Amino acid sequence: MTTVGVGMVGHAFMGRAHSQAWRSVGPFFGPPLTPVMAALAGRSAERAGAAARELGWASVETDWKELLRRDDVQLVDICTPGDGHAEIAVAALDAGKHVLCEKPLANSVAEAEAMVAAAERARARGVRSMVGFNYRRVPAVALARDLVAEGRIGAVRHVRAQYLQDWLTDPESPFTWRMDRDRAGSGALGDIGAHIIDTAQFITGHAVTGVSALMDTFVHERPMPGGGTGQVTVDDAALFIGRTDGGALASFEATRVATGRKNALRIEVSGSSGALSFDLESLNELWFHDATEDAATAGFRRIVVTEPVHPYAGHWWPPGHALGYEHTFTHQMADLLTAIADGADPSPSFADGLQVQRVLDAVQRSASSGGGWAAVEGTPVGSV
Amino acid sequence: MTTVGVGMVGHAFMGRAHSQAWRSVGPFFGPPLTPVMAALAGRSAERAGAAARELGWASVETDWKELLRRDDVQLVDICTPGDGHAEIAVAALDAGKHVLCEKPLANSVAEAEAMVAAAERARARGVRSMVGFNYRRVPAVALARDLVAEGRIGAVRHVRAQYLQDWLTDPESPFTWRMDRDRAGSGALGDIGAHIIDTAQFITGHAVTGVSALMDTFVHERPMPGGGTGQVTVDDAALFIGRTDGGALASFEATRVATGRKNALRIEVSGSSGALSFDLESLNELWFHDATEDAATAGFRRIVVTEPVHPYAGHWWPPGHALGYEHTFTHQMADLLTAIADGADPSPSFADGLQVQRVLDAVQRSASSGGGWAAVEGTPVGSV
Amino acid sequence: MTTVGVGMVGHAFMGRAHSQAWRSVGPFFGPPLTPVMAALAGRSAERAGAAARELGWASVETDWKELLRRDDVQLVDICTPGDGHAEIAVAALDAGKHVLCEKPLANSVAEAEAMVAAAERARARGVRSMVGFNYRRVPAVALARDLVAEGRIGAVRHVRAQYLQDWLTDPESPFTWRMDRDRAGSGALGDIGAHIIDTAQFITGHAVTGVSALMDTFVHERPMPGGGTGQVTVDDAALFIGRTDGGALASFEATRVATGRKNALRIEVSGSSGALSFDLESLNELWFHDATEDAATAGFRRIVVTEPVHPYAGHWWPPGHALGYEHTFTHQMADLLTAIADGADPSPSFADGLQVQRVLDAVQRSASSGGGWAAVEGTPVGSV
Amino acid sequence: MTTVGVGMVGHAFMGRAHSQAWRSVGPFFGPPLTPVMAALAGRSAERAGAAARELGWASVETDWKELLRRDDVQLVDICTPGDGHAEIAVAALDAGKHVLCEKPLANSVAEAEAMVAAAERARARGVRSMVGFNYRRVPAVALARDLVAEGRIGAVRHVRAQYLQDWLTDPESPFTWRMDRDRAGSGALGDIGAHIIDTAQFITGHAVTGVSALMDTFVHERPMPGGGTGQVTVDDAALFIGRTDGGALASFEATRVATGRKNALRIEVSGSSGALSFDLESLNELWFHDATEDAATAGFRRIVVTEPVHPYAGHWWPPGHALGYEHTFTHQMADLLTAIADGADPSPSFADGLQVQRVLDAVQRSASSGGGWAAVEGTPVGSV
Incomplete structure (x- = not known):
């Protein structure tokens, strides 16, 4: 061994x-x-x-x-x-x-x-x-990617992606380094916005090419654990709309003040012949609409992504047994180890990470300009 | 009488x-x-x-x-x-x-x-x-407005509004006057985008003050009923993000190519102490989250808005009996007749309609500029 | 005319x-x-x-x-x-x-x-x-019947039917004639239990042939509107399980003390190659599972039953516009008038009503015996 | 250590x-x-x-x-x-x-x-x-138990419990020892029926005292892996209704032919002042209705049971991160080790297991008699 x-x-x-x-x-x-x-x-x-x-x-x-x-x-x-x-x-x-x-x-x-x-x-x-x-390694997300790649929803026209959390809704939630721009770079944008950009690009196979963005902070001072208050210098929320190199319109929202939403990474993708919808709060489910079906019985299907035929799921338990957040990391390690053994490049590559960084950069430039258009600079790269 | x-x-x-x-x-x-x-x-x-x-x-x-x-x-x-x-x-x-x-x-x-x-x-x-x-006169929407007005969700911070339809997904869907800019003014934007602007302003009591917008058309030619093809000169979809005079960030999407969505006017409003969510495809339901509740049992509640205590519902049937699309018009007539009899101004006023028109205008200016920021011109007006 | x-x-x-x-x-x-x-x-x-x-x-x-x-x-x-x-x-x-x-x-x-x-x-x-x-004339219920009749779910094996209301949960809810056995015959059983028996028989095409039943009353005295209290002599709830002449197992629950459920007539039917699910609280939706689909993408589909191709829906509004409770009666009148004009027998017939009555009778006999088996007497009749 | x-x-x-x-x-x-x-x-x-x-x-x-x-x-x-x-x-x-x-x-x-x-x-x-x-150690189930014990739903009146799977829907699904009565004892009843009996008794604190039951087998022969066919001598499905020592009516269904349901252990409990609902297919969610709330805003709340205040959840990840099936076993080991260290009796005890066995026995006696009433024999025992 x-x-x-x-x-x-x-x-x-x-x-x-x-x-x-x-x-x-x-x-x-x-x-x-x-x-x-x-x-x-x-x-x-x-x-x-x-x-x-x-x-x-x-x-x-x-x-x-x-x-x-x-x-x-x-x-x-x-x-x-x-x-x-x-x-x-x-x-x-x-x-x-x-x-x-x-x-x-x-x-x-x-x-x-x-x-x-x-x-x-x-x-x-x-x-x-x-x-x-x-x-990327939530089975439902991997399945979504597969379905798009197989052409099951046709040409992608719309992406609507949100990452909604609420842990900063309470103004008494204490100050941490994550609210300090010098140390964290940005707030909701880099932390959870990065996830929805990557997930959207992964599922669709498109790269975001430009954005219009707004960012805001709703609570400007927070109590320091040791007393006194800290100045919040990062965003509580970032909204942006953009275009992709595949001709789609996309909207994104990353926020830590979406009251009542705990970990709602939601993404819906509409194509010319189908659509997909996912919410991380129900991570064992993927919703799929096949527009080529008979109109009388067409509808979004709730696929319970726990069957042997689904990505990763068969390695765990018999059909129907739910996975959780942590399993995505095990999947990641399995794929990484396999790639190393095979002499292959694992995915997502650093180039994929750079592409996300470039989108984050365009979002910040747009927001700084007051919502004007900002192109994503650099040639789209990577194994997206 | x-x-x-x-x-x-x-x-x-x-x-x-x-x-x-x-x-x-x-x-x-x-x-x-x-x-x-x-x-x-x-x-x-x-x-x-x-x-x-x-x-x-x-x-x-x-x-x-x-x-x-x-x-x-x-x-x-x-x-x-x-x-x-x-x-x-x-x-x-x-x-x-x-x-x-x-x-x-x-x-x-x-x-x-x-x-x-x-x-x-x-x-x-x-x-x-x-x-x-x-x-405005869907009971669940009227209830949402009441809850915001009563302060049940605190200060409004986020609006996410979508009006998703799919009747133009199929490229064989025929050309009509609604796809001709000269006659219809715009496509999804004026038809269904107007609804979500008004609904968002109505529920929150805020007016939209500026936007960044993108619009697009995915199917450029459609068959004419009598043969030949017609050029589509309006938008299939409009996306925009904006700010309100009450300090909220808002996102909007109006599209007729959201495959699988039939009449999904969805609006979610997050406030500093609660949140609301609505989807016209389930029009007898309002989801409400009260963040002042005990953390162990807090969650979005599915309110079935069919009880005597709810707006309009008690005039129809016993508790629990669903209303439909058409009832909103009856509510409208009832309120109009009452206002006339009372010598009062009914709502929404023409000034409310003008405010929506100004937002539509800003969206078109922004989209024409390639996604730059466009202020909503004119003082917010009306009885919003 | x-x-x-x-x-x-x-x-x-x-x-x-x-x-x-x-x-x-x-x-x-x-x-x-x-x-x-x-x-x-x-x-x-x-x-x-x-x-x-x-x-x-x-x-x-x-x-x-x-x-x-x-x-x-x-x-x-x-x-x-x-x-x-x-x-x-x-x-x-x-x-x-x-x-x-x-x-x-x-x-x-x-x-x-x-x-x-x-x-x-x-x-x-x-x-x-x-x-x-x-x-029977909720479009989603009529569609369910059609799908079963077309063989889309195969041989019916399971019916699980519930009619859950909560208006008698509160012990201060006043006494009315509906709680008096002499006048109302029974409580939840005859009022709402009759509906689920008929709906189950209608959708499946099966007749219930025997049952084991339990009935109970949780609040025995209720305030009279004029003062004093009235004795409740009918059931608050009736539960029964049974068999059908088509070889299915069926469960039924009718209750007026299902706290939080307003008008939840729910029915789920499982067949050898598919399944259906319906809830009257979301009456414009039918859920359909087609087990002949590829395992990777099979799942219950949420059909929004508002399209021209669906029963009754095309007579009302454009696609996607929700109907409500009252429309079922209009559909009933339309079908009755058409049958009279055509010289045909409308459905459901009085014989269908008799079949329901016989099941209700078996339920009461079983419950009176303390939960023993009771056959439905009489030959199944009618145009079920 | x-x-x-x-x-x-x-x-x-x-x-x-x-x-x-x-x-x-x-x-x-x-x-x-x-x-x-x-x-x-x-x-x-x-x-x-x-x-x-x-x-x-x-x-x-x-x-x-x-x-x-x-x-x-x-x-x-x-x-x-x-x-x-x-x-x-x-x-x-x-x-x-x-x-x-x-x-x-x-x-x-x-x-x-x-x-x-x-x-x-x-x-x-x-x-x-x-x-x-x-x-019992799904956080949402443990929370349900806690809420009932705290009186948050009042006196329990109704339990509706289902364990729906579909892996035997396909008649070509091969014969295994689980379909042989001599080796498995029973089919769906003992395997998954035992789970819903225990879960119902755990959440409510009631013991089932008697039942009326039906059992059936829909596919009588299945292919042997090595060729030929095996006779199925156990139940595909078991339905029963019963009473509890706390005065509630309860219904149960355990089936392996609920087409499209993968692992749907569902339980809904209605009390005199509230209600709870759970589905194992969405195991990070508990639905709770508090009937003491204002009627205008009462409704079933979707509690995302991933917060530090919830049972077990705080030991894993930050708020909002989903757990899966396997975590229930870790919780079990943690509680067992703690009980041993404390010199205390862990729960569920063998007496709890015996109580479930007695209910299973009554179900089989009732079903054998053709659906007649069968009392659960023996005094309710254990630390239920």
Whole structure:
């Protein structure tokens, strides 16, 4: 049995999710490469040590650069905040380590471009890279992509994508680094807006080419945990409409103040002969309308995406048994390990991540201009 | 019993809907003024005569101007295409007839402004006017408005409004005057976009102050009924995002190619302490989220809006019995007759119709500029 | 134009619903016989007179027998409580009047049998009879029936039918005659249980052949409007399971204490190759599952039953415009008038009503025995 | 850190689910006892060895009795088919091992009674036992139980429970031991009917006291994998209605031929002041109606049960992130380990399992008698 040693950087929310996936991918997917959870890197030896014990990592490093020097680490899994992605990923790739990097790929287009360049250099040497847009691997989302690719909805004309959360509705919700522009880059836009841009481009196979955007902040000061208040310098919400290189009209909304919506990543795609609809709050369901059916019985079908014939689902339980949020990460690890073993490029690539970054950049330019049109700069790239 | 004689102009789809409402308002609402269906005006004596017999009108005129001369007509109900609204409404008001005018109020801002001026002249003489945005009188929509007005969702922050239809998805769907810009003014925008603008402004009490917009046509030629093809010169779809004078962000989509959606006027409003959601395809339901509830049991409630305590519903059947599309017109007639009897101004006013017209105008200017920002011109007006 | 004079007995809830239908059937269905609303019969001249004016009836009788003597009445429409049905219907049929009788057909099997005998005598003379199970004419229910008849779900194996209301949940809800066994016969069972039995038999084409049943009353005393309390002697709820002559298993629940359910007549039918689901609270929708579809995309489809191709819908409005409760009565009148004009037997027949009565009787026998099995007596009859 | 050694018997579907739960309970719940996956017992050394490697067990036994002799095993986890439960559980308890036994507890009332006796003997020595009705630990189901216990729906009057699957709809679905009465005891009844009985009793706190039941088989012969056909001697479907010791009426349906329903364990509970509704196909949602609310805004609320305040949910991910089927087993392990550490009895107890067995027995007696009433024998027991 061939193994691949994994070194993970970061052990917060994403580190926990990735750890569960590294533990689960073996039993359920029997991948061609067996991951070995070799080392966890974190700044504090104490906290990283506790996390390693809890999450199942064999050793600890307090400097992520040590991972690059270890022979038992062949893959670096980057779970840090976005401002660390570029440095770690470029160094790891240049050191010959495969890289899985959390989304969004970077905090700027320039960083993302440097990462794509590093990924291209590495690829020439058989070293692989992947960005963690995990929602591509919700079975219902993967099925949606397949149906579009098979032509089941015809030419895509409309995309309506929303990512609605409500955790900042309450003005007493405390200030964190996520509300500070210097550290987070943006608010709802980069955090959840990035997801709907990627999901929309993934399902349709189109790239967004330009946007008109509005962003706003509804609560400008929030209490600091230690007392006093912090100034919110990022967006609570971002709205934009745009066009795609495939001729579709698209609308997007990312907001953390959509009262009552907990995690509603919703996407509806209308084509010339069918349509699809998805909501992450009901993640085991895909709605599909086939306009070629008899008019008397046509309608949106609620497909329960838990059957052996559906993407990923057959690896888990018998038909009809629901999956959850965490399974998307296990799917991601399975596909990554398979690609490495096959000498193939995994998807989504860093180039896919750059394309999302360019759309985010256009959204910010448009919003800064007061809602004017902003083209997405750069040639559409990647394996979208 | 006091009566009011009604003269209706036009007898197509809207004429049929209004006739059913004039017939039904008496038995179910017992209004203070009893309508008498005095005369139907239509260009063809033959067709108007047949329609009058079928729909219950006592006499026929082939020139609508005759209605203004008749002493037995005190109210003119305008059900013609939009290009006739201004002339008829202004003449009728100046002749001292109350006017009910179908939506959209006019085909241009200039026409709408002239109509508002006539309405103001008439009002000084106790003559009333109303524009037919009938969806305000879906019980669930009226309830939504009441809940917002009562502060049940707090300050409105987001509006997401869509009017999705699919009757032009099929490229073989024939060419009609509705696809000719010279006659229809615009396509999806004026027809169904006007409805969501009005509904959004009605529920929130905000006025839209500016927009960024995109419009597109997906099928450029359609078969003519008699052979050959017609050029489609209007939009199949219009998308826009905007801001309101109450500080909310709003998104709008009006499309006739949303495959599989039959009549999905959907609106979701998020506020600082609650939210509302409605879909015309399920018109007896309103979804309401109260964020002041205990977190363990908070959630969007499906209110079945058929109870005596709900707007309009108690006039019809016992609790739990569904209403349909046509009932909105009966509610409209009941409110209009009550306003006339009370010497009060009915709502929505012509000024409300003008405000919608100004937003439509801004959308077209923005779309023509390629998605740039366009302010809604003129002071927000009306009894919105 | 040929007309048929209608005399209606009763002017409460059902009388109002029938009047609206008699007024509307002409404009929307253009039936081969035009109904003339000739006379309304009610015991109190004053109240009947007011109702006639409000509802559009040309004259009033205080004794329903007078209707049978009038030459301008060819059709008697019975909207009285159930204990009056048998006497009026038999007399009217024997007098040569067509009869439309509200459901349930009667308060006992014996009465229903007498009515069927009268209907058979009358039919020999070309006189028609129909029982008013109006829910058969919800477009979605009629479509369900059509799909089953066309074999779209294969052999029916399961029926799960519920009629859930909640208006008696509150113990302070006042006592009325509907809670008195002597006058109402039964409670939830006869009132709403009758509807689900008929709907199930109609959609499937099967007859129920035996049942095991439980009935119960949760609130035994209710306040009298004038003070004091009344003893509730009927059921709040009836549950039963049974078999059909087509080999299906069926479950039924009729209850007035299903807290939060307003008018939820729900029926789901599972067949060997498909399934259907309906809920009266969303009456413009039918859910259909076609098990012959590809497993990857099979699912229950939400059919919006408002298209021209659907039963009845094309007579009303353009595609996508919702109908409501009242329209079922207009459909009923249209079909009845057409049958009379064609010299055909309308459906549901009195024999269909008798079959329902026999199932109700078996339910009561089973419940009285403490849940033992009770066969439905009599040969299945009628045009089910 | 104190540990508990686990020996698991069986490694099919349930063994895989339990293994994932034993692996996950530590990182997410930090239980007071840390489970050590000491040994896996299976008849075939080869297959058990492969399973142990795949699923993470440290050693293998080919005779489950060896587990009872091992000092490093303190807890026996029984994942075999039902016919082995009684022997293993009694022996393990008598050997002083804590026992977790999959549902249904046994294949007969007699076996279940013997197991309860063994559990009581063991409990006197501080040895714990639990039966694996995992659906009690869906967060939405646990929340439902809490709401009923807190009186939020008042006195329970109605339970309507269904477990609808469709994997036997297709007559070509092959014969397995599950269709052989000698080996499986019953069909849909024991397999999925047991789940809805337990879930209904758990949520309401009531015990079923008697039933009227019908069972049927729609496909009598199925193809054998090796050729030929097998006779189906169990039920495809079981329907029953009953009463509870708390005065409620209850209906149940368990079927494997509910075409189009994949895993629809649905339960709706109506009380005197509220109601609850759940569907396992949407397992992160609970619907709650509070009848004490204002009538204008009352309605069933869709609670997304993913918030920190909800049972179990806070141990996993940030708010709004969906769980799946497998998490119920992790919750079960967490509660079991906590109970053992606390010296408390876990729930559901073997007595709870016996109560379900007695209801299943009554159902079979009633169905055998042709639908007559059958009392549930024995005093209601357990910590329901």
